[in-house]
Amino acid sequence: MGGFAAQDPGFAERVRASFVRQRFMATLGARLVRVEPGLCELECDQRADLTQQHGYLHAGAGASLADSAGGYAAYSLMPAGSSVLSVEFKVNLLEPARGQRFLARGRVLRSGRRLYVCELELEAHDDGRMRRCLYGVQTLMCLEGQPDDPSRG
Amino acid sequence: MGGFAAQDPGFAERVRASFVRQRFMATLGARLVRVEPGLCELECDQRADLTQQHGYLHAGAGASLADSAGGYAAYSLMPAGSSVLSVEFKVNLLEPARGQRFLARGRVLRSGRRLYVCELELEAHDDGRMRRCLYGVQTLMCLEGQPDDPSRG
Amino acid sequence: MGGFAAQDPGFAERVRASFVRQRFMATLGARLVRVEPGLCELECDQRADLTQQHGYLHAGAGASLADSAGGYAAYSLMPAGSSVLSVEFKVNLLEPARGQRFLARGRVLRSGRRLYVCELELEAHDDGRMRRCLYGVQTLMCLEGQPDDPSRG
């Protein structure tokens, strides 16, 4: 993380408020478990309705979690009154996503004025055993003067 | 598509059976609307529980649909008794995914013995207007002799 | 491609002038063979000093050509007085790059105010036979008011 500092002291609250508005995260049963300047972690539990054909977490569900984790890692460093947009992401599926609980982590690698780059990972946790099952890189854009929640200015 | 031929005449049934086992696709409300040798299309409707913070389809939901579409495009060309695995994918989010209905298309660009490459796209359809909102590339692996549904051999 | 129109009537000259300043292109023996709004093609010949360990074109040499082709496809659509920057690119190596001549093509998929997305391909030509050996996607940024050749304003 290289010691990023948040320019908005209210970054954590801003991230949490945006996370709640991502209704797809509720559909996945995702919880926001950690937010620090340049870092965000989300987790969800294994559930049958999130699986692919072999009973493991669908790669798209894992990528969704990772995309949001990276988005909020970047958003934590953006100014108040801005919003965040994923430009692109790439994920490698290192292992089948087999576990009881999945932890997605986004970490800022590069913080610019407009463009941010994050690394993404997804860990599968199972009875105290952890395996990294997804690794990726994501590019994001900061939209200044476009508040994430337009209804609140 | 370049005139791919399926080596398994039962490819369409095999794809449909696997799609049904992807329970995450049901969670997204996805329907398999087209499968041809080297091509697959899935669609889903706009639903509030699939959205990101601005009310558009979450990039992860779109990527999930695209990942499965590409997976089944490749799987249509694989031999009977095999299964398919996404190795990695990369998606660019060209536009906000705003529409009433979303169509994901996977198309095989390269068909090898083990590795396949697909292009992925997601179209947003809205009152007869269509916009491509996601474009990507995916690498997949064929696991021969590992049937997709182990219970049926 | 997709009916892109150049906003700068001098786009082709501007692209050619920038290409000449890319001295690495001369190192690769690259020639600019086609530039249209949203499209650019570069080619180079097979040369022993561009090879990897098996005697084929090094993936990095092919990716370099493709990166520049995509950059100039996007740059053709940018305003006069701007410059272009690659944000990221991803390439799949579909086949060994075996041939006498290689043609890289960049084509704009999405043209925004700041961000552009291109598809990239590299064809290997050999005695009238053509094989696509690389396929990729690239994100670029337009830097307005930052002329490509600072010495000419």
Next chain:
Amino acid sequence: MGGFAAQDPGFAERVRASFVRQRFMATLGARLVRVEPGLCELECDQRADLTQQHGYLHAGAGASLADSAGGYAAYSLMPAGSSVLSVEFKVNLLEPARGQRFLARGRVLRSGRRLYVCELELEAHDDGRMRRCLYGVQTLMCLEGQPDDPSRG
């Protein structure tokens, strides 16, 4: 690196022999400066004939170095008598590649029987200052029983 162990005690010599056969590396002036199980570093100097239009290292030259570094990081873990192939790579260009010397590092993230995943980075070094200018992820394949140098069996 996670403590990878090489299965071939002659891995370093095998990597060095293959690097010498990559004639494009000589064209870039690249030197192999470090090889350990799962890790490889290559470096080159700033040279005018490697630049893009603004006088910095061309992204393709940096990506070429990174691609080879990742390839040899993976190759160090492969068995004797095998060869390595890049399946795909994705690079983000974090900063302009401005410096006197460039160091590319490839590090294995995932080592499988056939598929390997590496992270790639390129550092620009300038009067004792270092900036990471490229970050990426790469997928590679091990071809067993296909020696890298066919002439030596």
